[in-house]
Amino acid sequence: MINNSPYILVLGVSIVDIIGFSKKNYSSKDSIPGNIKISLGGVCRNISENLARVNVRTEFISILGDDDQGRNIISNSKTIGYNMEHSLILKNEVTPTYMAILNEHGEMESAIVDMESLDKMDKSFIDSKADIISNSEYTILDSDNPEIMEYLLTNFRDKTNFILDPVSATKAGKIKHLVKYFHTIKPNRIETEVLCGFEINSTDDIRRAGEYFLSLGVKNVFISLDEDGIYFTNGTEEGKIACGKVEVKNVTGAGDSFVGGIGYGYMKNYSLRDTVKYAIAMSVITISHAETINPNMSEEYVNGFMKKMNWIEEF
Numbered sequence: 001m002i003n004n005s006p007y008i009l010v011l012g013v014s015i016v017d018i019i020g021f022s023k024k025n026y027s028s029k030d031s032i033p034g035n036i037k038i039s040l041g042g043v044c045r046n047i048s049e050n051l052a053r054v055n056v057r058t059e060f061i062s063i064l065g066d067d068d069q070g071r072n073i074i075s076n077s078k079t080i081g082y083n084m085e086h087s088l089i090l091k092n093e094v095t096p097t098y099m100a101i102l103n104e105h106g107e108m109e110s111a112i113v114d115m116e117s118l119d120k121m122d123k124s125f126i127d128s129k130a131d132i133i134s135n136s137e138y139t140i141l142d143s144d145n146p147e148i149m150e151y152l153l154t155n156f157r158d159k160t161n162f163i164l165d166p167v168s169a170t171k172a173g174k175i176k177h178l179v180k181y182f183h184t185i186k187p188n189r190i191e192t193e194v195l196c197g198f199e200i201n202s203t204d205d206i207r208r209a210g211e212y213f214l215s216l217g218v219k220n221v222f223i224s225l226d227e228d229g230i231y232f233t234n235g236t237e238e239g240k241i242a243c244g245k246v247e248v249k250n251v252t253g254a255g256d257s258f259v260g261g262i263g264y265g266y267m268k269n270y271s272l273r274d275t276v277k278y279a280i281a282m283s284v285i286t287i288s289h290a291e292t293i294n295p296n297m298s299e300e301y302v303n304g305f306m307k308k309m310n311w312i313e314e315f
Helices: 043-053 068-080 116-120 123-128 130-134 146-156 169-174 176-181 189-196 203-216 254-267 272-287 299-306
Strands: 008-011 015-022 034-041 058-061 063-065 088-090 097-102 108-114 138-141 161-164 220-224 230-233 238-243 311-314
Touching: 008 043, 008 130, 008 254, 034 043, 034 068, 043 058, 043 068, 043 138, 043 254, 063 068, 063 116, 088 116, 123 130, 123 146, 130 146, 138 146, 138 254, 146 161, 146 176, 161 254, 169 176, 169 189, 176 189, 176 203, 189 203, 189 220, 203 220, 203 230, 203 238, 220 254, 220 272, 230 272, 238 272, 254 272, 272 299
Parallel strands: 008 058, 008 138, 015 097, 063 088, 138 161
Antiparallel strands: 015 034, 097 108, 220 230, 230 238, 238 311
8 A cells, every 4th residue: 555644754874883881980091891782773763763653654765784784774664664665775785883982971982983885875876766855745864975965955955845963063064055955954052063153152142043044044943952952943933942850871862863853843733842842852761761762762652751841941
């Protein structure tokens, strides 16, 4: 049976995550007792899983090696409910891998990523997926491949609404000139400074950044301010929302679940404020669990969780 329901397309990286959790005080250049876990990750794969877990129809185009880990990712997509049939499978290649070390507080100290296979996704492959891209309500991108990103934005900007998660300050600097093509952006404080060209030290600075992005043509702006919450604006709705104190077990994946929450809010036609609250709830659920994606994540769980949250709202 053909499914003609609206969907969000996610286009980007799948990675095998290898995460080390410190049991004692972290110290660089030393062996730390702890636990090591291997899981499926990657910003876009995590976003896809989060979307599917809250019942958003999700198409995910990625790059995988034809190895055991690549097959594990395909198997997971079928189990969770996001579709990867349009992905690029590379023969005799290894699926990208990410390795991180977390301190005793669950915060990342260092990480290494092997993503050489990303260069194998070329313009002809994108052209072959024109229909799936054009028919999506929203298309979520990361900034791992600036050349392909620019090709997508310039060729499909009138066909779908693009959402950007810059991923890192370094990558943000490489796609700064492309921000104007996005419907929605979700940078953190440091990425915002790179994209805007000035420091964020006050509420006035944050609002100035929001105005700057809107002046470029961006429709919705979400700026992550860590424990200070989320600043959001679309020129009409504006504010800053945070929640009460949260027990942090693993911050890896928090931004990915937040983007998933944005997608959920959009598909439900929520206001910008309610979209932010739902996205924050998904993020808090994520960081309260040791796994990169909380296995309890579901539409029902998030809705119930939101009823228990204490919101701190400004302007």
